[in-house]
Structures are given as C-alpha cells and as structure tokens.
Amino acid sequence: MQNLLIIGGNRLQGAIDIHGAKNSVLPIISASILMNGKNVIHNCPDLSDVTAALKILGFLGIKYVRNGSDIAITSRKPTKFTIPDELMRSMRSSVMFLGSILARCGKATISTPGGCMLGPRPIDIHIKALKKLGASVKEEGGTLNFSADNGLVGTEIFLDFPSVGATENVIMAATLASGVTTLHNAALEPEIGDLISFLNGAGANIYDSGNGTVIIYGVNKLSSTEHIVIPDRIEAATYMAAAAVTGGNIKLNGIENRYMTAVNNAFIKMGCNIVCKDKTIAFDAPSRLKSIDFIKSEVYPGFPTDAGPLIISALCTAEGRSVFCEKIFQNRYVFVNELSRFGADISCDKTIAAIEGKEKLYGVHCNCTDLRGGAALIIAALKAEGKSRIGNICHIKRGYQDIAKNLRLLGADIKEV
Ligand code: UD1
Numbered sequence: 169m170q171n172l173l174i175i176g177g178n179r180l181q182g183a184i185d186i187h188g189a190k191n192s193v194l195p196i197i198s199a200s201i202l203m204n205g206k207n208v209i210h211n212c213p214d215l216s217d218v219t220a221a222l223k224i225l226g227f228l229g230i231k232y233v234r235n236g237s238d239i240a241i242t243s244r245k246p247t248k249f250t251i252p253d254e255l256m257r258s259m260r261s262s263v264m265f266l267g268s269i270l271a272r273c274g275k276a277t278i279s280t281p282g283g284c285m286l287g288p289r290p291i292d293i294h295i296k297a298l299k300k301l302g303a304s305v306k307e308e309g310g311t312l313n314f315s316a317d318n319g320l321v322g323t324e325i326f327l328d329f330p331s332v333g334a335t336e337n338v339i340m341a342a343t344l345a346s347g348v349t350t351l352h353n354a355a356l357e358p359e360i361g362d363l364i365s366f367l368n369g370a371g372a373n374i375y376d377s378g379n380g381t382v383i384i385y386g387v388n389k390l391s392s393t394e395h396i397v398i399p400d401r402i403e404a405a406t407y408m409a410a411a412a413v414t415g416g417n418i419k420l421n422g423i424e425n426r427y428m429t430a431v432n433n434a435f436i437k438m439g440c441n442i443v444c445k446d447k448t449i450a451f452d453a454p455s456r457l458k459s460i461d462f463i464k465s466e467v468y469p470g471f472p473t474d475a476g477p478l479i480i481s482a483l484c485t486a487e488g489r490s491v492f493c494e495k496i497f498q499n500r501y502v503f504v505n506e507l508s509r510f511g512a513d514i515s516c517d518k519t520i521a522a523i524e525g526k527e528k529l530y531g532v533h534c535n536c537t538d539l540r541g542g543a544a545l546i547i548a549a550l551k552a553e554g555k556s557r558i559g560n561i562c563h564i565k566r567g568y569q570d571i572a573k574n575l576r577l578l579g580a581d582i583k584e585v
Pocket of ligand 1: 190191192194261289290291292293294295329330331332333334359473474496497498
C-alpha cells in the first residue's frame with residue numbers, strides 16, 4: 169500500500185496550476201450519455217474517481233479515449249441500463265449516472281448506495297424528483313429498478329434540500345423529457361453551472377436563474393460539444409491551507425476567483441493576505457495564524473463542507489480557540505482521531521468541532537479515512553516537527569492529481585513510497 173512520507177517545517181513558496189474540478193467532470197461524463205457523436209472534454213484531472221466514471225461509461229458500451237487532460241467520448245445510446253454493484257461501489261458518486269441512463273434508455277438499474285465514511289448518503293431526494301418526472305421505482309434485493317415506460321415528462325419539482333447530486337440527476341433526466349421542468353431549491357454550486365453549460369453546448373435548453381430555480385425545456389435529441397472543465401475550488405483551498413500552516417507565500421494559477429469568496433474570507437480572518445487578479449490568487453500567510461471564533465459549512469455560496477477538514481487542520485496551530493460547525497454531512501469528523509495524533513487539540517460533539525490552537529504539532533504515523541480528511545492530515549504533517557507517514561492514500565487519489573509533486577514544487581519535503 170502506498171504511503172506519503174512528509175518531513176514538516178518547510179515554508180511553502182512558489183506557483184502551481186490548479187486542475188479541473190472533480191465535481192464537475194464526474195457529472196459531465198455522465199451527461200455525455202445523453203448526447204450523440206464525439207464530445208471532447210478538456211481540463212479533466214487524472215483522478216481515480218474519473219477512471220471509475222469512465223469504467224462505468226465503457227461498461228455501458230460507450231467508447232472514449234483519454235489523452236492527458238482531454239477525454240474524447242463517442243456518445244450514443246448505452247447498450248446496457250444496469251450498473252453492476254462492483255462499479256457502483258468503485259465510486260461513491262456513481263448515483264449520478266441514474267438520471268442520464270434513465271433519460272436515454274427509459275430504464276436504469278443501480279444497487280442501493282451504501283453508507284460511507286461521511287455517514288449515510290441516502291438518495292431519497294433523487295428518487296422523489298425522478299418519480300415526479302414520471303419514473304417508477306422498484307426495490308429488489310438491494311437493487312433499485314427505475315423505469316419510465318411512457319418517457320419522462322417535464323413538471324414542477326421542489327427539492328426538500330438543495331442536494332448537489334439530486335440537482336444534477338434532475339437536470340440530466342429532464343433535458344430529454346417532453347415539456348418543461350421547473351426545478352426549485354436547486355443547488356447553486358458552480359459545478360452545476362458547468363454541467364448546464366456542457367449540456368447547452370450540445371443543444372440542451374436549460375436556463376439557470378442563479379437563485380435556485382432551474383428551468384429545463386426538454387429537447388428530443390442532443391448533438392455533441394467541446395467543453396473546458398472549470399477549476400477545482402477545493403483543490404485550490406487545499407493548497408491555500410497548506411501554505412497557511414507553513415506561513416507560506418504562494419500563487420495559484422487557473423482559478424475562478426468568484427467561486428472562492430467564502431474560502432478566501434475564512435483565510436483572511438486567519439490573518440492571510442489574498443490578492444485575486446485575473447485567474448490567479450496570490451496568497452500570503454502570517455507566521456502564526458489567527459483563530460476563527462465560529463465558522464460553519466453551508467451549501468454554496470456558503471463555506472464548502474469539503475473545505476471543512478482543511479480549515480480545521482490549519483486552525484490546529486492558530487493562536488486561540490476556533491469552533492467549526494458541520495451542517496452538511498453527519499460523519500465529517502471521522503478524520504479527527506487521526507489528526508489528533510499530531511498533538512492537535514480538537515473536541516467534537518455531533519456537528520461541532522472545537523479546536524484549541526497549539527504552537528506545535530509533531531510528526532506521526534496516521535491513516536487517511538476519507539478524501540478531504542486525508543488532505544487535512546497532509547496539511548498537519550507539513551506543519552509538524554519531524555517525519556510523518558500517511559497511509560491509505562487511495563482516498564487522496566480520488567480527488568487530487570499530483571498532490572505530492574505540487575507540494576514539492578512549493579518546497580515541501582514530501583514523497584510517495
Ligand atoms: C456533492 C459533492 C461532494 C460535496 C457535496 C456537498 C460531487 C461528486 N460530490 O456530493 O464533494 O461534499 O456535494 O457539497 O459533486 N442527502 C439526502 N438525500 C438525498 C441526497 C442528499 O439526505 O437524496 C443529504 C446527504 O446525505 C448529505 C446532504 O444531503 O447529508 C448533501 O448531499 P449532496 O448535496 O447530495 O452531496 P453529493 O451530491 O453526494
């Protein structure tokens with residue numbers, strides 16, 4: 169099993185490029201099922217989750233060629249409408265294939281998504297919305313069979329919670345439905361805008377009001393398109409947190425600054441200086457970070473839950489006491505036990521994590537429990553005195569391309585062994 173070896177203490181300095189967003193490219197790969205002809209997707213990160221999504225596409229009989237950060241997909245109606253259990257389990261987000269397979273084939277069979285490290289991940293909101301579009305659902309021995317024998321029909325849908333995945337599934341399903349779908353309380357995350365622009369590029373007719381209402385005018389057929397995936401705001405936040413703990417001074421290239429407001433504001437509260445210009449962020453951290461009295465994760469444009477572990481890790485050595493409140497996932501704090509090994513003082517109670525800033529952390533042997541929790545351990549190890557070994561880094565590879573290489577470019581002592 170691969171590990172990361174990190175010797176902490178180096179101040180990060182220099183410039184790196186941010187990759188395309190994981191959470192954009194995954195639904196975009198799924199949406200290609202709705203199209204016909206050759207789609208080219210640029211700026212795709214090389215991640216194990218992207219490989220898993222492409223495997224699902226291949227299983228459905230759709231050909232693709234991956235060349236560096238470009239993926240060319242020859243879209244057509246899938247030859248199968250079932251995703252086998254082992255492929256469903258290979259990626260937690262595989263549920264996002266539901267809307268596109270159902271719209272294209274009139275049927276879709278997936279296994280019931282199990283719980284995961286971040287707590288139960290039910291798909292009741294997805295199911296309720298797809299039923300409103302005319303799908304029927306039967307559960308049989310751990311599989312969910314969806315069918316829309318008379319086709320999907322546009323309607324008014326109100327999501328009980330602005331779930332990112334449910335919003336994406338509804339948009340994909342409604343794109344080829346007959347009539348108009350008006351989706352209320354839709355998620356506002358930038359990756360949804362990216363999915364919509366990919367679909368509209370191929371002839372879909374989707375209007376995003378930007379305030380939680382998305383109107384999808386159903387079309388009979390989509391053609392193909394060429395698309396550039398937006399930058400990964402969570403990858404950017406990760407390098408900002410890494411620079412923050414080391415008192416670093418870095419520049420991130422290829423950023424959409426308008427998506428970074430909540431994250432930037434958190435680092436500014438911690439005493440960092442941030443200058444956004446064109447598509448870059450110049451980030452300068454003080455020698456000791458300040459604590460944040462209270463910060464909570466929220467749906468976009470609030471502070472992203474995926475950046476929670478990163479900021480918690482940075483706050484472990486801030487001056488004073490900080491409180492983080494997790495509002496999206498039940499078990500987000502699963503990584504905290506591992507983070508505490510570094511000497512961090514964090515106490516968690518349900519949604520609250522109270523962090524007493526320590527002057528120093530110490531190198532340890534620890535294991536990743538999940539993707540963003542794993543990134544939090546790297547951040548702690550960069551600050552810690554001495555050597556750390558981080559195991560179970562398969563979690564990190566789901567969402568970060570070349571993280572060790574990039575951190576080395578910034579002057580960190582880190583290697584994969
Ligand atoms: C997506 C992101 C993930 C991010 C999350 C929240 C992708 C591939 N993943 O995940 O990185 O952390 O958004 O920004 O884009 N829920 C229900 N019932 C449902 C659907 C969701 O109860 O039918 C709950 C979930 O359990 C969770 C919350 O709603 O507690 C948010 O989930 P959701 O927005 O759907 O996140 P994902 O799409 O899974």
